[in-house]
Amino acid sequence: MQAWIADPATRHLERVSRAVPVPAAHELLLRVRACGVCRTDLHVVDGDLPAHRPAVVPGHEVVGEVVALGPQAGRFRTGDRVGVPWLGGTCGACEFCRADRENLCDRPSFTGYDRDGGFADCCVADERYCVALPDRYDDVHAAPLLCAGLIGFRAWRMAGGASARRLGLWGFGAAAHLVCQVAVAHGQEVHAFTRQGDAGSQDFARRLGACWAGSSGDAPPGPLDASLLFAPVGELVPAALAVTRKGGVVVCGGIHMTRIPAFDYALLWGERQVRSVANLTRRDANDFMALAARLDLQVHARPYPLERADAALADLRAGKLDGAAVLVPGQA
Ligand SMILES: [Zn+2]
Ligand SMILES: [Zn+2]
Incomplete structure (x- = not known):
């Protein structure tokens, strides 16, 4: 598959070819249908945030279609559309997790930072942290809901x-x-x-x-x-x-x-x-998607082919966007 990786040494994205990941345990293998570009991706690429995973694939506003399930996954079926937000996993055991404040988890894993994200044709995500998306938004317009929203x-x-x-x-x-x-x-x-x-x-x-x-x-x-x-x-x-x-x-x-x-x-x-305000909880995600389903938000999104992820990031850095940049694989 095609993917972009962050290289803080050069403050650039690098385009690479990688093997399609295999979903483990509770993971889903997703074909990425759209992935929003967030300012946090810029901070990851630029090295404003300390690197957590070498050569990580950024992108934490992933709209994906389930194509395969890990051995313990069962919340979604193949063909379902799911959203993958920034909160990619939590420990479930620390004082914050136990107090219903999982956004502050001591051992979190974040999509596109600790785990590979959606600047790619495919990615894997833990289904327990995925969220269902309101039908009224198509893929490009649903993606910015996942972090910006x-x-x-x-x-x-x-x-x-x-x-x-x-x-x-x-x-x-x-x-x-x-x-x-x-x-x-x-x-x-x-x-x-x-x-x-x-x-x-x-x-x-x-x-x-x-x-x-x-x-x-x-x-x-x-x-x-x-x-x-x-x-x-x-x-x-x-x-x-x-x-x-x-x-x-x-x-x-x-x-x-x-x-x-x-x-x-x-x-x-x-x-x-x-x-x-730091990160999000799964409850935030569900509450917001329920609100978005009722409100008919006008999502201003500018699609870019996945091949032009570097241009999308440059436009965000330059403040050239009204609304959100969204990468779309297979649209070169
Ligand atoms: Zn925790
Ligand atoms: Zn974000």
């Missing part, structure tokens, strides 16, 4: 869900464009903050229902109840706090962020909170 959803819940009336979204890419629609559907006022002067992304946010869009230095019309940060830029933490009302929360949704500059305590005073 899910992490955005978890961050949104961490910020109080629908109770935050005035919500700020910082960095209007794949995650924000989905959570924006979730928030608007719940009657929230969405404020979108983009890179300086990025009028295209600001228009995109308004088209998806944001009541206000501006650059990250601009003042919104009033104080916000909560902000979700998706851009990996530490300076945005004090910037978001500065426009957050007393008792409000700033949630950092990325796995990596540049250094947060020192800021005056006055920005945090008044019971404001700053917190991160």
Whole structure:
């Protein structure tokens, strides 16, 4: 099969030919029908995250068709469409797993980081961590739900869900464009903050229902109840706090962020909170897919043939995408 592997030494993807993996135990062998490209893949390729598995195949928004089952697998059948998210496995025994917080597991394995992911024609995934996908989304449009959608959803819940009336979204890419629609559907006022002067992304946010869009230095019309940060830029933490009302929360949704500059305590005073959101649980995945099945989200996805994975990553790095890049095998 054809696959791409991460090479942090060169900050590039390398295209290789590999044997099709054999599903063990609870694993499924999947033919990849589509795989989204996430900023975390960039961090893996660039070496912003410490390497966990040599020559790993990135990709953790995998829409796959089951083609074979491991000896202990039985939750799905051949021909089923399943989604493979970032959380690829947990230990089941640590204090976090036992406390229903498996997203914080001490010995997790993540898809496209600890396990080979979906930048390939085929991959294997533990069926216990796979999720069924809503039928209303085709493969290309279902893929971004698996991380951009899910992490955005978890961050949104961490910020109080629908109770935050005035919500700020910082960095209007794949995650924000989905959570924006979730928030608007719940009657929230969405404020979108983009890179300086990025009028295209600001228009995109308004088209998806944001009541206000501006650059990250601009003042919104009033104080916000909560902000979700998706851009990996530490300076945005004090910037978001500065426009957050007393008792409000700033949630950092990325796995990596540049250094947060020192800021005056006055920005945090008044019971404001700053917190991160890490990974996801299987419950998050099921809850979000149920919501996505009801909401008819407009998923903005740009398909790339699998052969052009390096171009997709370059476009994401350059901020050229509205919505999400999605790799599609067999479309050269
Ligand atoms: Zn654990
Ligand atoms: Zn991701």
